[in-house]
Amino acid sequence: MRPSTTNAKSTITKGIAAAAWILLWQLCCIILNKPLLLPSPCQVLKTLFRLAGNSLFWSSVAASLGKVLLAFLLAVAAGCLCAVLAAAVPWVRTFLHPPVSIIRATPVASFTILALVWIPSKWLPVFISFLMVLPMIYENVYQGIQNTDPLLLEMGKVYQLSLWKKLRFLYFPAVLPFFSSACVNGLGFAWKSGIAAEVLGLPKLAIGRQIHDAKIYIEIPELFAWTAVVILLSMVLERLLLTLMKLLKRRVLLAKEAEA
Amino acid sequence: MIQIDNISVQFNDEYILQDFSLELPESGSVCLFAPSGSGKTTLLRVLCGLTQPEKGSVKGLERKKTAVLFQENRLLPHLTALDNLKLVLPPNRQNSTMDWLKKVGLEDASQKTPPQLSGGMNRRLAIARTFAYGGDIYLLDEPFQGLDQEAVRQLMDVVGQSIEDSLLILVTHHREEAEALCDSIITLGGKPMKILSIEPIKKRG
Numbered sequence: 001m002r003p004s005t006t007n008a009k010s011t012i013t014k015g016i017a018a019a020a021w022i023l024l025w026q027l028c029c030i031i032l033n034k035p036l037l038l039p040s041p042c043q044v045l046k047t048l049f050r051l052a053g054n055s056l057f058w059s060s061v062a063a064s065l066g067k068v069l070l071a072f073l074l075a076v077a078a079g080c081l082c083a084v085l086a087a088a089v090p091w092v093r094t095f096l097h098p099p100v101s102i103i104r105a106t107p108v109a110s111f112t113i114l115a116l117v118w119i120p121s122k123w124l125p126v127f128i129s130f131l132m133v134l135p136m137i138y139e140n141v142y143q144g145i146q147n148t149d150p151l152l153l154e155m156g157k158v159y160q161l162s163l164w165k166k167l168r169f170l171y172f173p174a175v176l177p178f179f180s181s182a183c184v185n186g187l188g189f190a191w192k193s194g195i196a197a198e199v200l201g202l203p204k205l206a207i208g209r210q211i212h213d214a215k216i217y218i219e220i221p222e223l224f225a226w227t228a229v230v231i232l233l234s235m236v237l238e239r240l241l242l243t244l245m246k247l248l249k250r251r252v253l254l255a256k257e258a259e260a
Numbered sequence: 261m262i263q264i265d266n267i268s269v270q271f272n273d274e275y276i277l278q279d280f281s282l283e284l285p286e287s288g289s290v291c292l293f294a295p296s297g298s299g300k301t302t303l304l305r306v307l308c309g310l311t312q313p314e315k316g317s318v319k320g321l322e323r324k325k326t327a328v329l330f331q332e333n334r335l336l337p338h339l340t341a342l343d344n345l346k347l348v349l350p351p352n353r354q355n356s357t358m359d360w361l362k363k364v365g366l367e368d369a370s371q372k373t374p375p376q377l378s379g380g381m382n383r384r385l386a387i388a389r390t391f392a393y394g395g396d397i398y399l400l401d402e403p404f405q406g407l408d409q410e411a412v413r414q415l416m417d418v419v420g421q422s423i424e425d426s427l428l429i430l431v432t433h434h435r436e437e438a439e440a441l442c443d444s445i446i447t448l449g450g451k452p453m454k455i456l457s458i459e460p461i462k463k464r465g
Contacts, residue, residue, distance in 0.1 A: 151330070151332055151334050152334055152336065154310055154330075154334070155330065155334040157309075157310065158308050158309075158310065158326065158327075158328045159327075159328075159347075159348040159389075159393055161347070161348070165347065169336055169339070169347060170336075173336075173338055
């Protein structure tokens, strides 16, 4: 079977599954008949369209999106740098072990409340998302570096490959699968932790602020609509990132570059 | 003269080489002939700088370019045959890559990657890479393993024509390969490895 046919089939199957869940949601709404507690999918969609007509909606989306992306990019850069240093100098790995373990084990809420004391609420989501994504990128890139074929590294040494060629042709292909999966998981995590930080920190313009306000004023359809926005944005960003990773993989592994 | 002077190398508390000494010429061809597992590869690793002896020294290798053919092919699986050669060459020598593929009979496989080639073709590619890279010293570790007789004959010609004024150190346990390519055979054996005999080869014809 051709890959395009398989992909189309998989998309259709996923679409049917999603439709089945929406139908189940609708059924629950009919049975419960309490729109204040559980709004119907149509009601949520209507609320979403209503919100989208307001400039506050787009400002909040842009502000949250910008902060999450900024945090994610900073975490990717810092995580890669730490991983390279840890792979090159063993004591860096030992030195980084305690903070990385603490960050991984501490709940997002604890960090957010602690950070609120020192950081303005505007920058809190950036800090929290950065902190949550950094260990994921660091650990995965480090594992990728460790996973580089030692026989190929010896070949590179004997044939005196330049540092650039070693990075490009020996390390990058080994690290890329680890980096790629860390980025996809990390972006999802950046969203979740960033929005959670916004809900607790309440910056002026933010999706998390809107979710918080919807909860305070018991605007359950709005709460659902804003949550749907987060899910949609997360899915779109994940798709974009996967496409970017595919392009990067093709570029990194492109044979013709060997002469560079 | 390359002088290996009283070197010792151990792995897992076992000496592979202990106070091992050997003199090698600047050019010509020498075969290290020994059974598998005796430590020939370790000796080659010392010569190409991948293993540092814990004791002793190797003199005469300074400023010498060494080309190594490992027992494993060590090709990059995502690069084509042509690009595997280009990888080890500076930009001004990359025009010669197709010639090297022709010499080893891989001209039709230049755009294929190692996983798309047979085991024998990958070995040919690894040999082509070694000689395309060139060097003052060639270290070949079991170069013709996994190749059929016809291919071995063809590749021995390529090796013979390519070494010129360099030094070829061939590791094999096939005596006919040693006799066809080398000026002398150094038979090694024992644990730790020792020189058992050094025997010149009389070239036929």
